[in-house]
Every structure is written in C-alpha cells, then in structure tokens.
Amino acid sequence: MKQQEFDKIYELYEKNIVDIEDEHYEKLVDVLNQPRTLKSNKQRRTFYASDASKCQRQLGWAVSGIDPSNPFDEPHSLKIFELGDAIHETIDARYKKIYGWKIYDEVPGEIYIPKEGKKKNDFLLSYRVDGLMIRDGGEDILGIDTDRILLEYKSIADFPFSTGKNKDGNVYWYGAKDVPKTDHFAQLQIGMHGEGAEYGILHYYNKNDSQEAIHLIKYDPEYTNDLIGKLWHILEEAKAGNTLDRPYVAYPNKKKTALQKTATIDGQVHKSDWQCLYCNFRDKCWGLNEFKE
Numbered sequence: 529m530k531q532q533e534f535d536k537i538y539e540l541y542e543k544n545i546v547d548i549e550d551e552h553y554e555k556l557v558d559v560l561n562q563p564r565t566l567k568s569n570k571q572r573r574t575f576y577a578s579d580a581s582k583c584q585r586q587l588g589w590a591v592s593g594i595d596p597s598n599p600f601d602e603p604h605s606l607k608i609f610e611l612g613d614a615i616h617e618t619i620d621a622r623y624k625k626i627y628g629w630k631i632y633d634e635v636p637g638e639i640y641i642p643k644e645g646k647k648k649n650d651f652l653l654s655y656r657v658d659g660l661m662i663r664d665g666g667e668d669i670l671g672i673d674t675d676r677i678l679l680e681y682k683s684i685a686d687f688p689f690s691t692g693k694n695k696d697g698n699v700y701w702y703g704a705k706d707v708p709k710t711d712h713f714a715q716l717q718i719g720m721h722g723e724g725a726e727y728g729i730l731h732y733y734n735k736n737d738s739q740e741a742i743h744l745i746k747y748d749p750e751y752t753n754d755l756i757g758k759l760w761h762i763l764e765e766a767k768a769g770n771t772l773d774r775p776y777v778a779y780p781n782k783k784k785t786a787l788q789k790t791a792t793i794d795g796q797v798h799k800s801d802w803q804c805l806y807c808n809f810r811d812k813c814w815g816l817n818e819f820k821e
C-alpha cells in the first residue's frame with residue numbers, strides 16, 4: 529500500500545488495536561495447533577509411492593525404523609497438509625462434473641514385490657491416489673481412448689509452479705506448469721502401475737493465484753520398474769545394515785550447527801543441495817550439533 533493509505537489505516541489501527549499479552553497469545557496458538565487426530569504409532573514397514581525419488585541414504589534410515597534427527601515442525605506441516613486437502617476437495621468436486629465418468633476418491637493400494645534372484649527381501653509398495661476416473665458410459669476426454677485415468681492433485685506454492693525468467697527474458701527456472709516435479713511424476717507412475725491405468729493426470733494448483741496446469745501423462749513401465757528396482761536396492765542395503773553414500777552435497781558451517789545455503793571454497797561459490805537443507809536426517813547425515821549415533 530502507498531504511504532498515504534498506510535498512514536490512514538495505521539492511525540485507525542493504533543487507535544483500536546488491543547495488545548495481547550504473550551501468555552494469552554501463546555495459549556490461543558497452542559489450542560489452534562493441537563492436532564485433530566492422534567499420532568499414529570504405526571512402524572514403517574513398507575515404501576510409499578512418495579518415496580520413489582527420495583534420497584537413498586535418508587530412505588534407508590527411514591525403512592530401518594530410525595527416528596529422524598530433525599523431525600518436521602508438526603503444527604506447521606499439519607497446516608500445510610490441511611490446506612492441501614481443502615484444495616484437493618475443490619478440484620475433485622470439479623472433476624466429478626465430467627459426464628459419464630465415475631470418480632473414486634482416495635484410492636489406496638499396494639504393490640507386492642516378491643523375492644527374486646539374489647534379492648533376500650520382498651517388499652510392499654503402498655500408494656494412495658487422489659482419484660481414479662472410470663468410464664461409465666461417457667465419451668473420451670482429452671482426446672484419448674481409455675476407460676480409466678488416474679488423478680493426482682497437487683497444490684503448490686507460486687515459485688515452484690512458475691517459470692523463472694531473468695530481466696533478459698532467459699529462463700533460469702522451470703516450474704511445475706512447464707514440467708511436473710520429479711517426485712510427483714514418479715508417484716503418478718507408481719499409481720498407474722498399481723491400478724493398471726494407461727494414463728494419469730497431474731493437476732497442479734497454484735496456491736498463490738489459483739492458476740492451474742494439467743499434465744496428461746502416459747504410463748511408462750520401463751521407468752517404473754527401474755524405480756522399483758532402486759527401492760529394492762535401498763531395502764537390501766538397509767537390511768544388511770549398510771548406509772548408502774550421499775547422493776547430494778551440502779556445506780556445514782564452521783561450528784557444525786547447521787548447513788549453509790552457500791559456501792565459498794577457494795574463491796568459488798558452492799550451493800548446498802536443497803534436499804539436504806530440508807532433510808529430516810541432516811544432523812545425523814552431516815554430524816551436526818554433535819549428533820551421535
């Protein structure tokens with residue numbers, strides 16, 4: 529807002545604002561942040577579709593039942609999930625308007641991978657797709673001849689959604705409206721594999737301005753079997769007690785209390801990979817904050 533408008537509203541604000549004591553403020557936020565459901569005590573025994581493109585080292589620890597050294601800020605993550613769920617519901621309701629197609633919501637499934645060859649472990653790959661469209665007398669949609677289409681809805685912030693261009697118009701960043709995010713692509717492929725669907729839709733919704741992007745994707749058996757093979761390898765190594773190498777690079781600060789976004793080494797600027805900056809095992813992985821095994 530411009531200064532003049534600010535001055536006007538600020539005067540009113542100053543006149544009417546009620547000071548909240550910290551103690552009362554915190555009391556309210558504590559109640560608002562209470563989870564609406566009880567925390568699951570389920571131990572992880574399977575892989576999830578969303579694991580498909582995660583760091584092999586992080587995943588190896590997770591499937592070994594090791595607690596994260598940097599658990600996520602739960603109230604904050606819960607708020608993000610709840611907002612995502614609300615957006616998903618509205619997208620889902622819009623898909624339900626398509627005549628002659630039935631939409632099944634939140635379809636759960638499991639893919640069982642039996643032991644084979646030299647592999648010592650079998651495993652389950654769990655998934656839950658946002659929607660499955662099954663033809664019920666309707667016409668083809670999007671010009672494809674198929675009877676079932678998988679649906680994945682993704683609400684996303686403005687930056688990862690958009691195309692980033694510098695002042696000369698050159699692209700320096702590709703967003704989800706240009707091409708799906710790798711983890712979402714992998715998740716969709718696993719869902720199609722499990723549900724026997726030939727096609728899937730990745731529907732992106734920009735939380736900032738409600739712009740959308742719809743990607744229609746074909747099932748790719750070669751890519752999906754390769755993903756499953758990678759998960760299998762991680763499981764075999766984890767069960768054998770091996771920690772896999774770091775696939776990413778990060779730069780701890782001098783006191784080893786945190787990872788730096790960038791580090792200058794021999795005059796060259798290096799960036800830490802974002803996967804490490806946000807990883808819930810970063811202290812364990814990089815020996816930060818005197819983390820002991």
Ligand code: SF4
Pocket residue numbers: 583584585586774775776777778803804805807808809810813814
């Ligand atoms: S900190 Fe980086 S390399 Fe280590 S487990 Fe996490 S993502 Fe992987």
